[in-house]
Amino acid sequence: MTIHSSKYQVATDEVDKSTYRSSYFNSPPLDVSLSFPQATPASIFPPCASDYYQFDDLLTPEERAVRIKVRECAEKELAPIMTKYWEKAEFPFEVVPKLSALHIAGATIKGYGCPGLSITGSAVATAELARVDASCSTFILVHSSLAMLNIALCGSEDQKQRYLPSLAQLKTIxxxxxxxxxxxxxxxxxxxxxxxxxxxxxxxxxxxxxxxxxxxxxxxxxxxxxxxxxxxxxxxxxxxxxxxxxxxxxxxxxxxxxxxxxxxxxxxxxxxxxxxxxxSFQDTNKVLAVSRIMVAWQPIGISMGVYDMCHRYLKERKQFGAPLGAFQINQQKLVHMLGNVQAMILVGWRLCKLYESGKMTPGHASLGKSWITLKARETAAVGRELLGGNGILADFLVAKAFCDLEPIYTYEGTYDINSLVTGREITGLASFKPPALSNRSRL
Ligand SMILES: Cc1cc2nc3c(=O)[nH]c(=O)nc-3n(C[C@H](O)[C@H](O)[C@H](O)COP(=O)(O)OP(=O)(O)OC[C@H]3O[C@@H](n4cnc5c(N)ncnc54)[C@H](O)[C@@H]3O)c2cc1C
CATH class of the missing domain: 2.40.110.10 (Butyryl-CoA Dehydrogenase, subunit A, domain 2)
Incomplete structure (x- = not known):
């Protein structure tokens, strides 16, 4: 699609400014992307172009099936409505039945109506939701990889029987x-x-x-x-x-x-x-070890979505008589993003494998979460530049993803705290408390 500059001119000329002022606050927000289309908005989600190193080859058939199922649902059910809910800061209860049908809540838990996915299967499901909408992936993550998993790992048999089956179906949250x-x-x-x-x-x-x-x-x-x-x-x-x-x-x-x-x-x-x-507080680590891997897969999914959006946008939007993708600087930025995404996927995948083989340490998980989130922030910032003005509109995903990464950078241990967890592991020296305080108390 190309920009309709003549249409834009007519539209603005025709507006009676006093009418505009009086009706402005009573009208629904103007959907700029639809009024003056310059490229396809993220409500019609772009095809996946970010899987450049063919990550699918590293997945089992079951994990690939989960990936496809979640991707299809996210693109079809979430993409058309996410901007509206994000703008209103409301939770999209209408998608809960669709998420329930995916049968991903309870992720790695076996029995009690839970899917018993591999950790990698759970990770790719998290990423596929985050690729389209980070809020929905956080909703599932908190419900499933924190609360449900805590009941599964630390609950009595009676508690598991009483709570997990309806949580697995998202009948209760x-x-x-x-x-x-x-x-x-x-x-x-x-x-x-x-x-x-x-x-x-x-x-x-x-x-x-x-x-x-x-x-x-x-x-x-x-x-x-x-x-x-x-x-x-x-x-x-x-x-x-x-x-x-x-x-x-x-x-x-x-x-x-x-x-x-x-x-x-x-x-x-x-x-x-x-x-x-x-x-004891140490018992929270049983859950955090898994959830920190899942949180690391959120920025991977978000970055995939950002790359996919930019990849399409650069082919659709033209300036100086050529698609934006024809300019060398833009290609370099796109490749920078793509390189980041491939590296993030491979680190995230390796983290899953270390966990599955019982070799993952707290330092491994913390480095994965902190480094991946750092790279995702960098990727979204480059993507935001590439979309020009539309890079600040939630309609084109990148601005929304850019903002969604901020709390992810901070929760499940901030970037700094996760760095210090890994730092402690590789040096044997804890540096969470200023030395004067450390001498007086134990961390
Ligand atoms: C959107 C969102 C969702 C969340 N969801 C949940 C949830 O569902 N359940 C839940 O329990 N919590 C949740 N949290 C809380 C989250 O885990 C905390 O925000 C996070 O642990 C950081 O704590 P804080 O915000 O109090 O920052 P602070 O601890 O006050 O840190 C402020 C700054 O100081 C730095 N800092 C702190 N201590 C040190 C140190 N020793 N050395 C170096 N730097 C340091 C931090 O890195 C940070 O930059 C959520 C947070 C957000 C923003």
Whole structure:
């Protein structure tokens, strides 16, 4: 498609400026991409051009099948509606049945109605969702790779039977609450308390940033045992008296994800809903080892989508009488992005293989997450340049992806904290606390 400059001229000339002013605030937002088309918007998602080194060859037939199934669903069901929901910062409940039909919730969990995917299968499903929409991939990741996996790895048999089957079908939704207003990177110091009372526990405190929490049916919550001073895990139900979750407004990224501030005011949790496998902060690592791999695959998927969008755009949009893709500088930028994507895929894949063979260390996972996210940020920034003005419109994906990468750079351990985890592993020296504080306390 080419730019319709004459049409643009007529359209602006015809506008009565006073009418425009008075009706402006009552009208739905102008869809610029449709009014003055310059290239196909991301609602019609571009074909996948980013799989340059034929990653499919490294996948099993089952993993390839998952990849195709999720890609088709994301392109067909998510792409046409994602900009609208992202702009409104609303969660697209209408896609939950479609995501449920994919049978990817519960990912690597075996039994209890879960799909029992390989870690690589789960990773490619995460990436394919993120390629089209990072918010939807975060929704599934929090639900599946954090909350469900925590129940599967640290829950009793009774808890698994009671919660996992309906979570696997997305009939109920879960969230995972570790972070607090005062304890983000320093989550091991969390202050929410769990006090033993007859028949159960009373939870008191606050949680912040918790994805899905405004509508989750099941909340996995971490609190400090008032007797042992150790971290314990609890399954809290949505309607528990004393529980309140409020949406955090005005986010610039992952706008469809409903992140909440949670208040826990003497919330009673029966004994049967304390997770028996969470007895110290170290036990959260059972889950974080897997979820950090999944989070690393989000920026891979996002970067694939950005590359695919730019690849199509550069062929469609013309300047100086030629497609943008004909200019050497633009080709160089596209190849820069493509190189990044290939390297990110291969690092992400190797991470999965290390995990599958039992060789993955915390340092491996942290380096994967931090380095891949860094490269994704670089890739999206180059892509944003390539789209010119349309590079700041959510309609063409890249601006949205650019913003969505920011929270991913920060959550599941910031870039800095993950670097320090790997740094500690390769030097044997922990540097999380300033030396004066480290001497006085243990990390
Ligand atoms: C969109 C979004 C979704 C989230 N979802 C969830 C969720 O579902 N569940 C959940 O429990 N949490 C969630 N989080 C919380 C997330 O994990 C934290 O935001 C993250 O761990 C960082 O904590 P913080 O924001 O408090 O930053 P801080 O810890 O205050 O860090 C601020 C800055 O200081 C740096 N810094 C901190 N300590 C050090 C150090 N020792 N050395 C060097 N640099 C340091 C950090 O790298 C960062 O740059 C989410 C966050 C976001 C933004």
């Amino acid at each position: 879960a969230c995972w609450a570790l972070t607090e207003p005062e304890y983000g990177s320093d989550a091991s110091s969390l202050k929410t308390t769990a006090t033993k009372v007859e028949g159960g526990w009373l939870l008191g405190g606050q949680k912040r940033w918790i994805g899905n929490s405004t509508f989750a049916d099941v909340l996995v919550i971490f609190a400090r045992n008032a007797t042992t001073n150790q971290i314990n895990g609890f399954i809290v139900k949505k309607d528990a008296p004393g529980l309140r979750a409020t949406k955090i407004e005005n986010k610039i990224g992952l706008r469809m994800v409903q992140n909440g501030d949670i208040l826990l005011n003497k919330v009673f949790v029966p004994d049967e809903d304390r997770l028996p496998g969470v007895n």
